[in-house]
């Protein structure tokens with residue numbers, strides 16, 4: 440059975456921390472390097488529900504995509520929700536390790552897993568990492584659909600293939616427009632519109648799209664947009680990451696048990712569609 444420091448070395452080899460963005464906070468949040476590791480749980484968010492799941496499972500290590508502390512803190516008191524997370528983890532001898540932007544740009548990375556969940560053929564990174572001579576690492580992926588679909592059909596297809604959330608998928612653009620090539624980026628991708636336009640794709644699927652960037656992007660070019668729940672775009676990475684650690688475990692004969700949390704931690708929990716857009720809800724000015 441490996442100790443935590445050995446497992447962490449394997450995780451750092453998959454997602455080297457030095458490849459994370461300067462503002463990011465990746466790596467080990469808590470954990471004893473000499474503690475034995477048998478069970479590992481992968482999840483998107485280091486929130487209390489997930490930590491409770493790790494306790495229930497008897498996990499020794501929790502690996503999340505999102506950092507617990509992105510900025511500094513002066514307290515881990517259990518009266519704060521993050522402090523309670525730390526307390527619960529330490530009380531149950533569970534380590535927490537974060538792979539965030541270093542997993543986004545990895546090969547394979549978060550957007551490879553997203554493209555895989557959508558059964559897209561990957562052509563290359565949307566924003567290539569200049570440090571990768573093979574040209575496979577980088578942010579986002581440019582992909583081809585398995586067959587051309589209308590925007591409306593692709594939105595339904597993506598909603599059915601990504602894990603279910605209250606949000607589902609929103610689409611911007613002419614619903615009948617044919618989509619063949621698409622850029623995808625797990626998580627918040629609205630800083631990537633220039634790269635998406637330069638890629639000459641028909642559509643862009645990401646999360647957290649806001650009114651002004653989305654409005655401007657669709658006004659400038661006939662680019663279609665698909666906005667999925669942030670959690671749903673990154674969850675496929677957990678399965679990919681668990682499979683990668685399984686392969687390392689097999690190679691070393693570690694016998695690790697890896698698990699992927701299926702708990703939906705997207706913060707949005709309900710969605711009400713408006714009345715159909717084509718149905719008039721009232722008439723005005725009609726003579727009595």
Ligand SMILES: [Zn+2]
Nearest residue numbers: 626627669673
């Ligand atoms: Zn994210």
